[in-house]
Amino acid sequence: MSTNPSWHNKLLGGFKKTSDRLLGNLAGLSGARLDDATLDDIEEALIASDLGPGTAARVRARLAEGQYERNMEELGIRLVVAEEIEKALAPVAKHLEIEAFPRPQVILVIGVNGSGKTTTIAKLANLLIEQDYGVMLAAGDTFRAAAIGQLKTWAERIGVPIVTGPEGGDAAGIVFEAVKQATATGIDVLIVDTAGRLQNKRELMDELAKIRRVLGRLNPAAPHDVVLVLDATTGQNALSQIEVFKEVAGVTGLVMTKLDGTARGGVLVAAAEKYGLPIHAIGVGEKVDDLRPFDASEVARIIAGVDELVSPRSR
Numbered sequence: 321m322s323t324n325p326s327w328h329n330k331l332l333g334g335f336k337k338t339s340d341r342l343l344g345n346l347a348g349l350s351g352a353r354l355d356d357a358t359l360d361d362i363e364e365a366l367i368a369s370d371l372g373p374g375t376a377a378r379v380r381a382r383l384a385e386g387q388y389e390r391n392m393e394e395l396g397i398r399l400v401v402a403e404e405i406e407k408a409l410a411p412v413a414k415h416l417e418i419e420a421f422p423r424p425q426v427i428l429v430i431g432v433n434g435s436g437k438t439t440t441i442a443k444l445a446n447l448l449i450e451q452d453y454g455v456m457l458a459a460g461d462t463f464r465a466a467a468i469g470q471l472k473t474w475a476e477r478i479g480v481p482i483v484t485g486p487e488g489g490d491a492a493g494i495v496f497e498a499v500k501q502a503t504a505t506g507i508d509v510l511i512v513d514t515a516g517r518l519q520n521k522r523e524l525m526d527e528l529a530k531i532r533r534v535l536g537r538l539n540p541a542a543p544h545d546v547v548l549v550l551d552a553t554t555g556q557n558a559l560s561q562i563e564v565f566k567e568v569a570g571v572t573g574l575v576m577t578k579l580d581g582t583a584r585g586g587v588l589v590a591a592a593e594k595y596g597l598p599i600h601a602i603g604v605g606e607k608v609d610d611l612r613p614f615d616a617s618e619v620a621r622i623i624a625g626v627d628e629l630v631s632p633r634s635r
């Protein structure tokens with residue numbers, strides 16, 4: 321896959337915190353004898369960079385095998401780190417397939433307020449339109465009037481139909497109406513916004529369960545996807561959000577947003593390792609075309625700081 325240079329540069333920003341921390345720690349160990357104590361330090365440096373205990377342990381095992389008791393060679397270590405991160409990420413890099421028959425494919429989008437849910441829905445809709453799918457939105461986050469308004473504005477901007485209701489209205493009712501309209505008008509993909517009230521787990525769970533019941537009545541296979549939007553700047557907190565949303569909503573895939581700023585992107589590796597959920601795409605900005613596929617090899621090379629050294633692919 322050729323990589324868009326501006327996306328790539330934004331990604332460098334999103335992984336900078338993770339990468340700087342990791343490379344700083346490794347540089348501090350440069351030239352040391354690779355004995356048990358140094359291997360412990362390397363393993364700790366990887367875990368401190370949010371890369372997850374499994375990946376850290378695998379890097380340690382590979383170094384112990386190949387370089388034990390030799391003087392540590394930093395670049396060689398970084399290359400091993402890049403390979404092991406890529407191995408952890410490659411199995412989860414899967415874009416969202418549109419394959420449901422009968423149509424529409426129903427995608428529930430969930431996530432805490434402010435995670436970038438609404439923007440991600442707009443980006444996803446835009447991407448699908450570009451691929452010639454017919455898309456409709458449903459404003460299922462009726463908890464806040466602003467959320468309905470924001471989604472409406474996006475729908476107008478990208479030119480897709482939207483089904484909305486009043487603030488405080490019945491989200492399941494809106495979803496029901498949306499599925500009916502989408503079916504009647506031959507829409508391929510219905511993307512449903514939902515409330516992000518994690519602070520009230522019971523209510524959220526009840527609401528999502530009701531949406532599922534209503535959907536199931538019209539199409540037993542729906543929702544086909546339950547996509548959790550995570551904000552990469554929250555670091556390790558993203559892991560606890562996956563935990564809770566898995567419990568309340570049955571997550572089928574992830575989109576990680578804000579991987580362009582001062583994110584702690586390394587948490588993607590920990591998430592991949594711990595949950596194995598597909599990462600459908602990543603958000604690298606606020607504009608509608610700032611959603612991009614997740615490239616395991618590119619991300620691994622950026623984190624390990626070997627981006628310019630290996631695989632000089634066309635950019």
Ligand SMILES: Nc1nc2c(ncn2[C@@H]2O[C@H](COP(=O)(O)OP(=O)(O)OP(=O)(O)O)[C@@H](O)[C@H]2O)c(=O)[nH]1
Nearest residue numbers: 432433434435436437438439577578603604605606
């Ligand atoms: N830098 C950056 N900002 C983003 C990205 N995705 C979303 N944002 C911004 O993050 C803020 C929150 O995004 P929303 O899409 O409104 O988030 P939400 O989860 O729907 O939040 P609520 O509407 O409060 O429920 C907005 O200012 C977005 O422009 C991204 O990938 N990168």
